[in-house]
Amino acid sequence: MKKNKKISMKDISKELGISITTISFIVNKKAENKISKEVIKKVEDYIEKVGYKPNSSAQSLRTGRSKTIVFMAEDISDPFFSAIAKEMETIAFNNGYKIIYCSTENKKERAVELLNLFKDRQVDAFIITPPEGFENELRKLIYDEQHVIMVFDRYFDDFKHNYVVLENYKGTQEATASLYNSGKRNIAFIGIESNLSPLKQRFEGYKDKIGDYGLKEYSLLIQFEHIKTQQGQNYIKSFLETHPEIDGILFATNNLAISGLRVIKNKGLKIPEDLGIISFDDRDVFELFTPPISVIAQPVPDLAEELIKGTLKLLKTKSANEYRFYQKSLNGKLIIRKSF
Amino acid sequence: MKKNKKISMKDISKELGISITTISFIVNKKAENKISKEVIKKVEDYIEKVGYKPNSSAQSLRTGRSKTIVFMAEDISDPFFSAIAKEMETIAFNNGYKIIYCSTENKKERAVELLNLFKDRQVDAFIITPPEGFENELRKLIYDEQHVIMVFDRYFDDFKHNYVVLENYKGTQEATASLYNSGKRNIAFIGIESNLSPLKQRFEGYKDKIGDYGLKEYSLLIQFEHIKTQQGQNYIKSFLETHPEIDGILFATNNLAISGLRVIKNKGLKIPEDLGIISFDDRDVFELFTPPISVIAQPVPDLAEELIKGTLKLLKTKSANEYRFYQKSLNGKLIIRKSF
């Protein structure tokens, strides 16, 4: 079946009459000051010629490191997470790491299942967007010290961990302020019912700002599973109908805004005349919408870079036994278009 | 560092006084008719209790199979490919396979690089969207018979291979017909300059249909790297300006349509009055656009299912030495909205 049998160190050793040890050192670039220049050259040339690649399973078995990172996204098909995945890819590969992806769908059970699937499977690091209720599993995972754990998009207060997140509180403060500055005085917040840090902080940012202005608070929190459903749209619709005075809406996530925009279109409401709109996260659809929707954009390339570079750094320092927490919080970027 | 050392078969063997062989059979469900019920029970209970998981590197090293599939997408951050990735995920995991992703960006050099990165690294299968000019590498890869190779989204005529693709020719025929039936008589095709099968066939479908109607052909082919750029938009703009009689446009891909819609918006052209529009591939933005854009949607869940199930099937039959080509061609779905 396998036509050309793969070549191993043993084969090279026999062919060149050089010990496996020496070859291993050369392959792993640990030959400096140990092996003579001629031998190195000879081996490297031969490796080049036959296209030898070390067997990674054997390496992993021997070293306990697999050069594999699991990216446990909330949903790999979400534009935000897939953009992050794309950005991380090249940096990971350039450092000899491969990335396995999976999606928790923000469900604790699913996350636990996935974790069990990968936990003992020779994975070096996890980049995780933990769903609600995942604290204990996460804490255990960190405590075990078997893997590097990098938490993304959210974090927990009750224990220390590595994370890369956004300044969500600041983001909605700014967003609320810009709606206010355009003259809106009945500004609503449409968010998600959740204890996850970004969702809570986005709500807080709005509430505090509204408080500063002495305005009335209007808020609708939708359950995660209804964000993209007709049910979710119905909630938004009746929310708007019970509060016809609302003249501005801040959507806490892009998917929420998309559901909201469907409702607004169906009701024939005019943006920005009837309603000023701003959303978290940028997407093509916001720019192409009529009128274009203002957003607080997340700095995807920066987030991705922090995530993967941080993880790789921890992977290195961990084996050197110098462990420090990696915690980054980046600012969102307000992009004003024509929606208020 | 590692707090709780992992348990191995040897540990279980010592603990229970049962040979490693027996334990291996039980773990691999090959114990039936070989090992007594009591021993099986005893071992299984112990495994359950201590949460033993076999070391996958050791398994891979021994068997030569890694239970890993590489998904070499054109671009994992593209909504189409990330949706496919998401759909494949669960089925793969349920069958004990993990998926590593990467993006070729439709560049041959990048694809070759990625291939070299993974080729000898104990990967069982590749699901590939090959870029243009990748035929020879692909052919070699298939000929080597080291991996299962499943080609996605496009195929090559000059050699036989497994693939899952769309009926692109039919798709643009239908699209052209529906533009015609709405009264448009100067229908243009905006596509990509490429020899890749879907791109060629989409163009062919349009040309043949236009020929059937005895209409004049208008076409603009843009290079892959300009699809999302300002340059690409400039091409579209001047194309429309040199042919002001054009009253309908068929866009060959979603990204092309998005660039086109930007141009149309900027020029203040009215859809559907001035221009009827239809695009390949569905996206949120088309539904939310004013007016909503008609599309030929690809059946993402079906494509993904065929892809991963086909790959898993080949992975099984290959080891059983019964090799047949897996070739599927699915129909797109015309979704009529308000854009003509």
Next chain:
DNA sequence: CTGAAAGCGCTTACAG
């Protein structure tokens, strides 16, 4: 029905 043993392809401590 069960077990001893070889070997997959590496890395690395040790010896010289």
Next chain:
DNA sequence: CTGAAAGCGCTTACAG
């Protein structure tokens, strides 16, 4: 500067 050898944790042909 170089090599012999142990061992990572499995699977599987072979023996009984």
